[in-house]
Amino acid sequence: MKQLEIQGLTLGYGRREILHGASLDALRGGAITALIGPNGAGKSTLLRGLAGLLPARGSVRLDGQEMIGLRLEHRARHIAYMPQSLPQGVALTVMEALLGALRASPTAEGQLSASAATERALDLLEQLGIPHLALVGLDRLSGGQRQLAGLAQALVRRPQVLLLDEPTSALDLRYQLSVMELVRKLTRQHGLVTVVVVHDLALAARYADEVVMLAGGTIRAQGTPEATLTPAMLAEVYGVSARVERCSHGHLQVLADAALPA
Structure with a gap:
């Protein structure tokens, strides 16, 4: 591991x-x-x-x-890094951005051939459920689509x-x-x-x-979330009075009730 x-x-x-x-x-x-x-x-x-x-x-x-x-x-x-948002005004298509990421830095297997790089990029877009965006420009994507395209860029080098x-x-x-x-x-x-x-x-x-x-x-x-997200720690770090409870589906919930005096 x-x-x-x-x-x-x-x-x-x-x-x-x-x-x-x-x-x-x-x-x-x-x-x-x-x-x-x-x-x-x-x-x-x-x-x-x-x-x-x-x-x-x-x-x-x-x-x-x-x-x-x-x-x-x-x-x-x-190590792959995805920033908060992709640069604005970039006219590359999603596929061009992925192939550019592969060219910019060799993978662990070395530099891929053009056909292997294209196949890898297409496979990844299929995994992410966005193969239909392959030829769409980054500047034409919605916010959610841009995040998925950014995730693809981070993952394409495996x-x-x-x-x-x-x-x-x-x-x-x-x-x-x-x-x-x-x-x-x-x-x-x-x-x-x-x-x-x-x-x-x-x-x-x-x-x-x-x-x-x-x-x-x-x-x-x-x-773990349960051990870390405690009312005492939330009060100390965030300055709030909060409850930490599990909902009917078993998900941990953080409920901020009030800001504590500074």
């Missing part, structure tokens, strides 16, 4: 440190880890650091191999680690659920180490196998 180990990780922008000496219990393959916390907690910074997009001190090891210090194109063979920064942001409820269901299915199916930044605590509670709570650039808690 794949494992991602993070020890003493420090990240920031220029001289400004955002995350300070973060260490986590190993993140395992086949499981979704949700990064939660208030704005400015360091969630997206941690994700970008794992992707190799920020200078970092410390250790990030995938199955024992150190990722820090690897050139970005080599790291991209193992990474071992999948990093998703708010994949449900700005989506309506239907697409929020369908995207998270799809992420869970692919994570289980391919044994991915999946790390997702989530603002919606209900989605984190429902879909994450493990939750990492951040605040002020430090890790405050790590564990």
Whole structure:
């Protein structure tokens, strides 16, 4: 089973440190880890650091191999990163974007031939249920379709680690659920180490196998949703009085009742 180990990780922008000496219990393959916390907690910074997009001190090891210090194109063979949204105004079709992702960085199997790359991209679009979008321009997609196209770009190189920064942001409820269901299915199916930044605590509670709570650039808690999303921790980190209960379908629910005095 794949494992991602993070020890003493420090990240920031220029001289400004955002995350300070973060260490986590190993993140395992086949499981979704949700990064939660208030704005400015360091969630997206941690994700970008794992992707190799920020200078970092410390250790990030995938199955024992150190990722820090690897050139970005080599790291991209193992780790895929999906930003909050695709760039606007891009006229490429979905298929062209996938083939471009394969050309930009060789896969673990090396550089694919044109026919093999096309076959892989088409197979993936079938898995995601969007083969009809293959020849549609990215600039013509709806918000939900753009997120699925972005997910396809992240997955087409068949990474071992999948990093998703708010994949449900700005989506309506239907697409929020369908995207998270799809992420869970692919994570289980391919044994991915999946790390997702989530603002919606209900989605984190429902879909994450493990939750990492951040605040002020430090890790405050790590564990199952039930162990981590407690009224005491929500009061401490979010400053709210909250209840955590299971609904009639067995899903964990977070119900914020009131803001606590500052």
